Amino acid sequence: MEIAKVRQDFPILFQTVNDEPLIYLDNAATTQKPKQVISAIENYYAHDNANVHRGVHTLSERATRQYEEARETVRAFINAASTKEVLFTRGTTTSLNWVAQGFGDQVVEAGDEIYVTALEHHSNLVPWQQLAKRKQARLVYLPL
Numbered sequence: 001m002e003i004a005k006v007r008q009d010f011p012i013l014f015q016t017v018n019d020e021p022l023i024y025l026d027n028a029a030t031t032q033k034p035k036q037v038i039s040a041i042e043n044y045y046a047h048d049n050a051n052v053h054r055g056v057h058t059l060s061e062r063a064t065r066q067y068e069e070a071r072e073t074v075r076a077f078i079n080a081a082s083t084k085e086v087l088f089t090r091g092t093t094t095s096l097n098w099v100a101q102g103f104g105d106q107v108v109e110a111g112d113e114i115y116v117t118a119l120e121h122h123s124n125l126v127p128w129q130q131l132a133k134r135k136q137a138r139l140v141y142l143p144l
């Protein structure tokens, strides 16, 4: 990967902070957007913005089509078998809660052990703590 070339796609990196070129590493919290994404979002709001899956008018159909095309793009990218495996959520916290409550509630039984590391972000700790409590399972902290 040519880092210098990739950086050109991110307008936000065209600035200095503390007299140094900006380097951004807080991607787990919020990722920066490349110009292609910024332009797609601007284009969407300027031309197609409408309710997805809840309308029969032209804009709603366009918005729904693009939403489902994005799901297919993601499916192909992660090599999933079906678009039904691709769910869009607000972020990591919501996603992990869904996994812990959906998958976790189905497979974890009393006495089971759930492994996390001692360095988890809250979003990957609280859902498992709650699952362990619900199921009388044991949360085990792997040392680093």
Ligand SMILES: Cc1ncc(COP(=O)(O)O)c(C=O)c1O
Pocket: 028, 029, 030, 090, 091, 092, 093, 094, 121, 123
């Ligand atoms: C390291 C790390 N993991 C997970 C999260 C949670 O992400 P989200 O805001 O998508 O729930 C954050 C949010 O700041 C984070 O910094």
